[in-house]
Amino acid sequence: LYRSQKRCSTKAYRKRTELANDLIELVLSWLPEGxxxxxxxxxxxxxxxxVRRLSDSTEFTGPxxxxxxxxxxxxxxxxxxxxxxxxxxxLLSPAQLAKAKSTPWTKSTIKVYGKTVVVLTKSMDCLWxxxxxxxxxxxxxxxxxxxxxxxRAYFTTAVGLSVEEMLAQYARRWEIEVSFRNT
Numbered sequence: 001l002y003r004s005q006k007r008c009s010t011k012a013y014r015k016r017t018e019l020a021n022d023l024i025e026l027v028l029s030w031l032p033e034g035x036x037x038x039x040x041x042x043x044x045x046x047x048x049x050x051v052r053r054l055s056d057s058t059e060f061t062g063p064x065x066x067x068x069x070x071x072x073x074x075x076x077x078x079x080x081x082x083x084x085x086x087x088x089x090x091l092l093s094p095a096q097l098a099k100a101k102s103t104p105w106t107k108s109t110i111k112v113y114g115k116t117v118v119v120l121t122k123s124m125d126c127l128w129x130x131x132x133x134x135x136x137x138x139x140x141x142x143x144x145x146x147x148x149x150x151x152r153a154y155f156t157t158a159v160g161l162s163v164e165e166m167l168a169q170y171a172r173r174w175e176i177e178v179s180f181r182n183t
Contacts, residue, residue, distance in 0.1 A: 002014075002016050004027055008119070009039075011157075014046065015049070016045075017044070017045060017047060017049040017050055017169055018049065018171075020041075020050055020183055021049065021050055021053050021166055022036070024050070025055070026038055026059060028055065028057065028058060029059075031057075035057070036057050036058070036059060036061045036066075036076065036101070037057065037058045037063070038060075038169070039054075039058060040060075040061050040062065040063065040169065040170060040172065040173040040176075041060065041061075041173075043062070043063050043065075044063065045062060046060070046062030046064065046131065046155070047109065047131060048130060048131045048133070049082070050159065051131050051132045051135070052131070052133050052135075054157065057157065058084065059153070059157045059158040060156065060157050061154065061156040061158065061166060061169055061170050062147050062154065062155065062156075062170070063152065063153065063154055063155075064094060064128065064139060064153040064154055064155045066093065066094045066095040066098075066151065066152075066153050066155070067093050067094075067095055067151070068091070068093055068094060068128055068131075068139075069076055069090070069093065069128075069129065069130060070087065070091040070092070070093060070094075070124075070126045070127065070128055070139065071087040071088055071090055071091060071126060071127040071128075072087070072088030072090075072091055072126060072127070072128055073087075073088050073125065073126065073127060073136060074086060074088050074127075074134075075088060081148055083172050084175065085087070085090060086129075086133075086134050087127050087129050087134070089172045094139060094151075094153035095140050095151070096124055097124075097141060098141050098143065098151045098177070102117075102153075103122055103144060104105065104122075105120035105122060106120065106121050106123075106163075107119075107120060107121075107145075108120070108121045108163055108164050108167070109110055109150045110164045110167045110168050110171075111161055111162070111168055111171075112167065113174060114170035116154055117148040118145060119142045119143065119144065119145070119167070120142070120143040120144075120145055121141065121142055121143070122140070122141045122165050123138060123140040123141070124138075125137070125138050125139075125159050128155060132155075134135075134158060136157070137156060137157055137159065138155065138156050138158070138159045138161065138163075138166065138168070139153060139154070140153065140154050140155070140156075140163050140166060140167065141153045142154070142155045142167065143166075144154055144163065145161060154166065154170055156169075156170075172180055
């Protein structure tokens with residue numbers, strides 16, 4: 001149960017993201033060995049507090065800041081001394097990539113909110129070091145071809161998912177929100 005900082009002592013206060021971590025670990029403990037838990041979260045939960053602490057058997061999908069600092073995956077260790085690099089070179093942010101003409105948009109047909117829609121997408125596998133640390137993520141930028149909605153960016157730690165699967169999975173989050181509201 002979340003209680004605001006005003007309603008509890010300093011020692012007892014816990015942020016919503018800390019409580020979410022406890023909940024994720026509890027649900028994961030209920031699953032049989034070898035099963036994967038896939039967590040969907042909104043912008044408040046798409047943060048380092050949650051994503052960095054995920055076990056290898058837990059995946060996360062959520063929105064990404066359009067100004068996120070992204071990095072290439074590190075290359076092989078060089079011949080010199082010292083520790084291997086944790087990240088590669090700096091990449092374009094989602095906002096910059098959306099404007100870049102060097103990477104073309106791809107038409108994707110996805111089923112979201114009970115409808116089949118066409119969106120334009122750009123994607124890449126990268127590191128979002130501030131949130132996922134050294135865990136690779138798949139970043140996807142979406143654009144409404146009709147121009148009604150602005151560009152949006154999403155990420156998932158399940159880099160094996162296709163762009164269409166990832167976006168459809170994230171859209172399922174809304175069904176839960178509606179259930180909470182109706183309850």
